[in-house]
Amino acid sequence: MARLPASGSPAVPRPGPGRARLEPAQGSGQGFWALAWYRFRHHKVALAGAAVVLVLVLVTLLAGPIAPYRFEDIDLTARLRSPSWRHLLGTDTIGHDVFTRLLYAGRVSLLVGFSAAVAAASAGILIGATAGFYGGWLDNVLMRITDVSLALPDLPILIVLSKYLGGSVAGIVFVISLFAWRGVARLVRGEVLKLRGQEFADAARALGATDLRILARHLVPNTLAPVIVAATLIVGGAILTEAALSFLGIGIQPPVPSWGNMLQNAQDFILSAPRRRPQGRSGPPAQALGHRAGSRDA
Amino acid sequence: MATNGEILLEVRDLRKYYPVTKGFIFQRQVGAVKAVDDISFFIRKGETLGLVGESGCGKTTTGRVILRLQEPTAGQALFEGRDIFKLGKEELRRLRRDMQIIFQDPYSSLNPRMTVGDIIGEPLEIHRLARGKEKVRRVQELLEVVGLSPYHANRYPHEFSGGQRQRIGIARALAVNPKLIIADEPVSALDVSIQAQVLNLLEELQKEFGLTYLFIAHDLSVVKHISDRIAVMYLGKIVELAETEELFSNPQHPYTEALLSAVPIPNPELRRERIILPGDVPSPINPPSGCRFHTRCLYAQPSCKVNEPPFADIGGGHYLACPVQPFKHQRSKAAVLSKQPAKR
Amino acid sequence: MADPLLSVRNLKTYFYTDEGVVRAVDGLSYDLHRGETLGIVGESGSGKSVHALSVMRLIPTPPGKIVDGQILFEGRDLLKLSDEQMRRIRGNRIAMVFQEPMTSLNPVLTIGEQIAEAIILHQHLDKRAAWTRAAEMLERVKIPLARQRVKDYPHQFSGGMRQRVMIAMALSCNPSVLIADEPTTALDVTIQAQIIELMRELQRDFGTSIIMITHNLGVVAEMCDNVVVMYAGRPIETTTIKRIFQEPKHPYTWGLLHSVPKLYERRERLIPIEGQPPSLIDLPPGCSFAPRCPFAMEICVQADPPDFPVGPTHTAKCYLYSDKATEKEKKAAAAAGLAASSLSGS
Numbered sequence: 001m002a003r004l005p006a007s008g009s010p011a012v013p014r015p016g017p018g019r020a021r022l023e024p025a026q027g028s029g030q031g032f033w034a035l036a037w038y039r040f041r042h043h044k045v046a047l048a049g050a051a052v053v054l055v056l057v058l059v060t061l062l063a064g065p066i067a068p069y070r071f072e073d074i075d076l077t078a079r080l081r082s083p084s085w086r087h088l089l090g091t092d093t094i095g096h097d098v099f100t101r102l103l104y105a106g107r108v109s110l111l112v113g114f115s116a117a118v119a120a121a122s123a124g125i126l127i128g129a130t131a132g133f134y135g136g137w138l139d140n141v142l143m144r145i146t147d148v149s150l151a152l153p154d155l156p157i158l159i160v161l162s163k164y165l166g167g168s169v170a171g172i173v174f175v176i177s178l179f180a181w182r183g184v185a186r187l188v189r190g191e192v193l194k195l196r197g198q199e200f201a202d203a204a205r206a207l208g209a210t211d212l213r214i215l216a217r218h219l220v221p222n223t224l225a226p227v228i229v230a231a232t233l234i235v236g237g238a239i240l241t242e243a244a245l246s247f248l249g250i251g252i253q254p255p256v257p258s259w260g261n262m263l264q265n266a267q268d269f270i271l272s273a274p275r276r277r278p279q280g281r282s283g284p285p286a287q288a289l290g291h292r293a294g295s296r297d298a
Numbered sequence: 299m300a301t302n303g304e305i306l307l308e309v310r311d312l313r314k315y316y317p318v319t320k321g322f323i324f325q326r327q328v329g330a331v332k333a334v335d336d337i338s339f340f341i342r343k344g345e346t347l348g349l350v351g352e353s354g355c356g357k358t359t360t361g362r363v364i365l366r367l368q369e370p371t372a373g374q375a376l377f378e379g380r381d382i383f384k385l386g387k388e389e390l391r392r393l394r395r396d397m398q399i400i401f402q403d404p405y406s407s408l409n410p411r412m413t414v415g416d417i418i419g420e421p422l423e424i425h426r427l428a429r430g431k432e433k434v435r436r437v438q439e440l441l442e443v444v445g446l447s448p449y450h451a452n453r454y455p456h457e458f459s460g461g462q463r464q465r466i467g468i469a470r471a472l473a474v475n476p477k478l479i480i481a482d483e484p485v486s487a488l489d490v491s492i493q494a495q496v497l498n499l500l501e502e503l504q505k506e507f508g509l510t511y512l513f514i515a516h517d518l519s520v521v522k523h524i525s526d527r528i529a530v531m532y533l534g535k536i537v538e539l540a541e542t543e544e545l546f547s548n549p550q551h552p553y554t555e556a557l558l559s560a561v562p563i564p565n566p567e568l569r570r571e572r573i574i575l576p577g578d579v580p581s582p583i584n585p586p587s588g589c590r591f592h593t594r595c596l597y598a599q600p601s602c603k604v605n606e607p608p609f610a611d612i613g614g615g616h617y618l619a620c621p622v623q624p625f626k627h628q629r630s631k632a633a634v635l636s637k638q639p640a641k642r
Numbered sequence: 643m644a645d646p647l648l649s650v651r652n653l654k655t656y657f658y659t660d661e662g663v664v665r666a667v668d669g670l671s672y673d674l675h676r677g678e679t680l681g682i683v684g685e686s687g688s689g690k691s692v693h694a695l696s697v698m699r700l701i702p703t704p705p706g707k708i709v710d711g712q713i714l715f716e717g718r719d720l721l722k723l724s725d726e727q728m729r730r731i732r733g734n735r736i737a738m739v740f741q742e743p744m745t746s747l748n749p750v751l752t753i754g755e756q757i758a759e760a761i762i763l764h765q766h767l768d769k770r771a772a773w774t775r776a777a778e779m780l781e782r783v784k785i786p787l788a789r790q791r792v793k794d795y796p797h798q799f800s801g802g803m804r805q806r807v808m809i810a811m812a813l814s815c816n817p818s819v820l821i822a823d824e825p826t827t828a829l830d831v832t833i834q835a836q837i838i839e840l841m842r843e844l845q846r847d848f849g850t851s852i853i854m855i856t857h858n859l860g861v862v863a864e865m866c867d868n869v870v871v872m873y874a875g876r877p878i879e880t881t882t883i884k885r886i887f888q889e890p891k892h893p894y895t896w897g898l899l900h901s902v903p904k905l906y907e908r909r910e911r912l913i914p915i916e917g918q919p920p921s922l923i924d925l926p927p928g929c930s931f932a933p934r935c936p937f938a939m940e941i942c943v944q945a946d947p948p949d950f951p952v953g954p955t956h957t958a959k960c961y962l963y964s965d966k967a968t969e970k971e972k973k974a975a976a977a978a979g980l981a982a983s984s985l986s987g988s
Contacts, residue, residue, distance in 0.1 A: 209424050495916070
């Protein structure tokens with residue numbers, strides 16, 4: 001369709017010199033984020049997803065006040081209990097309250113997820129923007145490194161690295177982001193390559209802006225929308241990866257709870273006593289994982 | 299126009315080739331797109347030089363190379379006597395206060411993430427010309443100069459129409475008090491009724507701030523309106539350059555003549571003998587030998603295929619690259635027509 | 643005069659968007675006669691292109707919808723036809739040429755295949771005959787070595803050549819109406835001159851009626867017999883080509899003619915039309931040009947002006963030509979140079 005002319009309602013006829021005052025298109029100063037927010041509010045699925053994430057984040061952040069016990073509290077007299085009013089989701093092999101640990105584990109998992117996303121996105125932006133902006137051999141080298149690392153099998157390397165770096169949250173975040181930056185880098189490179197040819201980038205250069213300024217003020221901010229989408233995908237992926245590593249026993253180490261090591265802890269019983277306490281062991285962390293992974297698409 | 303004859307910018311033998319490469323890893327150069335091929339011209343202080351030609355003739359590349367948005371292949375560009383192409387990074391950055399550009403596309407030339415105030419304020423920041431309250435005041439002043447309102451500073455580009463965005467781009471260029479502005483098709487993306495607003499604004503600003511323009515456009519009527527002198531480009535070469543009145547009343551190059559006659563005139567009474575050029579513009583990768591226009595020229599001689607015509611003054615600052623000069627001593631049809639006032 | 647070939651009556655095409663209803667075409671009427679070239683002139687957002695898609699019934703629905711009006715083609719209302727009946731008319735009896743010669747051709751089919759496709763579909767020729775006709779059409783539009791070039795792909799043609807191919811394709815079924823939507827806008831001026839010349843010549847040979855949609859007043863002057871000037875979805879002035887340039891009656895038309903730089907007249911200063919075109923979602927009350935009109939009167943912001951006859955075969959939607967305007971207001975407009983001769987006393 002034809003481009004619609006902007007402008008609201010120019011008030012009075014104003015014959016006169018060429019520099020009549022001009023009214024801008026719409027009412028108020030609407031920024032990019034305001035607009036994004038407007039669109040977001042009108043997208044029901046996105047809203048629902050955001051609500052789930054929000055609840056998860058709130059609940060895990062408020063684990064202290066909500067949880068009935070401390071996560072390291074052990075009640076040796078009440079091991080492997082079914083859900084009850086005392087232990088909402090029952091207890092595990094050594095008498096931890098599962099509900100409490102689930103909340104605290106969520107804290108760890110989300111921390112891992114978000115930190116990994118931020119770390120990976122930052123690295124990806126740095127590498128992708130440099131490659132896209134300077135082009136030539138630098139681009140070639142950086143992108144070939146990216147390609148090669150994409151071609152390597154993730155899981156075996158993850159496992160090996162985790163063996164040495166795993167255990168702590170920081171170690172896990174580092175290991176996971178080592179594999180997550182590549183997608184962002186490719187994405188940012190493509191966007192920067194496209195934006196570099198736009199006239200506002202030329203305009204900035206013509207104004208005497210330094211490369212750093214052109215990148216930081218003009219190019220990177222304009223790549224953020226797709227990067228944010230990619231980063232939210234990384235959050236979900238990182239949580240799952242952390243869970244997988246912890247499940248294998250090379251991720252977050254007990255007594256710090258994570259959804260992964262809780263699952264590992266429960267796995268012995270899912271087959272031996274699935275009906276007896278299905279909810280009590282593997283159910284809650286698995287469901288929490290499912291929720292988190294599911295809502296990442298929002 | 300206030301011209302005291304002093305030359306602000308002189309371009310000598312400027313060339314810009316783009317390599318055409320083949321191969322994936324070991325890229326071999328197999329040819330070159332000769333976007334700009336050995337052009338020379340100068341612009342006097344306070345005048346407007348129009349650079350006109352069809353798409354692919356190299357006019358936009360010329361503008362960008364002069365600003366060093368792209369690096370030249372060869373040649374010199376003397377701005378107040380200093381060769382722009384020899385400047386180091388820091389010197390170049392400082393020179394950019396003196397030379398600015400206005401772009402064609404009012405949509406892609408403004409960063410959508412920045413407010414209008416930030417966009418216009420950026421050059422002030424870069425060159426440390428103003429900060430804080432002083433910057434805000436200067437931005438508001440610039441907005442008023444281009445016919446917008448100070449309160450527009452807080453808005454984003456997408457809230458403005460094409461014509462208004464072009465004004466914002468002009469304000470940004472003016473922020474550093476430049477001496478030379480390269481206007482690259484500044485009105486071609488605008489609606490007819492808005493074009494006149496922007497053209498008038500550019501003229502007013504020239505008077506007010508003593509600006510010098512290199513006005514690049516494909517629309518002959520627009521170029522004629524705003525320029526003091528006009529250079530006509532064809533396939534990377536300037537084929538003719540003369541004072542505006544002289545060029546329109548006495549075009550000497552066959553291409554200029556055809557170009558003038560091809561413009562549809564909004565006057566049904568004025569039916570002209572039209573010169574319809576045969577064929578298309580050849581590819582700049584392997585441009586025709588000799589005179590590049592000979593493949594379409596109605597007056598071409600056998601020698602035109604071989605000898606590249608020199609670009610020389612044929613008198614009174616009228617430069618021409620055509621040895622045949624089919625219109626020598628003869629006023630063209632366009633000239634005859636221009637003498638009859640259009641009937642109203 | 644004979645019955646018009648195509649008669650558009652009070653056409654209204656609206657788009658229903660999140661922001662509101664866009665009145666892209668809002669009450670357009672005109673007649674197109676056999677062999678005539680009618681210019682539809684307007685700036686972006688004037689509704690000229692949406693109107694063309696409406697006539698072809700190619701408006702994307704939703705969000706668009708033809709909400710009112712008639713499009714009478716040879717006496718039949720196109721808006722009442724079934725999709726199947728419309729398919730037989732589209733491309734066959736009414737053909738269209740678009741602005742962008744680069745994107746209107748399918749890059750993976752040869753030129754010959756694309757032209758032949760339409761011929762087979764509408765003319766029921768076999769493949770060989772259709773192919774021959776395709777080559778003939780390319781010759782008609784003066785593509786050098788046409789017989790060999792039918793086997794070429796679109797990317798092997800330049801912009802001007804592609805537009806020739808588009809014209810060949812449009813004319814291949816010998817339509818009675820050709821709608822050309824800014825056919826020369828994307829082309830260089832020397833190529834534009836070639837295409838205009840070609841279209842004129844083909845119209846002489848084929849007798850096709852042409853609706854020429856453009857913003858370029860020069861193209862209109864060169865090609866058209868009659869003109870409809872559109873502003874904000876409405877036809878604000880309708881008349882012959884001579885009258886529109888000599889005696890523009892609507893202040894918008896008048897302003898438009900004065901705001902373009904002329905090639906063969908010296909002007910110190912252009913007289914622009916002030917302000918910006920209105921938003922089609924939120925049209926000003928009364929005449930939509932009133933906020934930018936130097937002659938606007940009180941009535942102009944209150945009521946939408948109907949067509950007023952301002953001469954033989956000449957109407958304008960402007961209250962200056964009604965008894966609502968006082969002698970003084972008419973004189974003021976005349977003093978400013980607006981078609982002085984017929985203002986007072988009309």
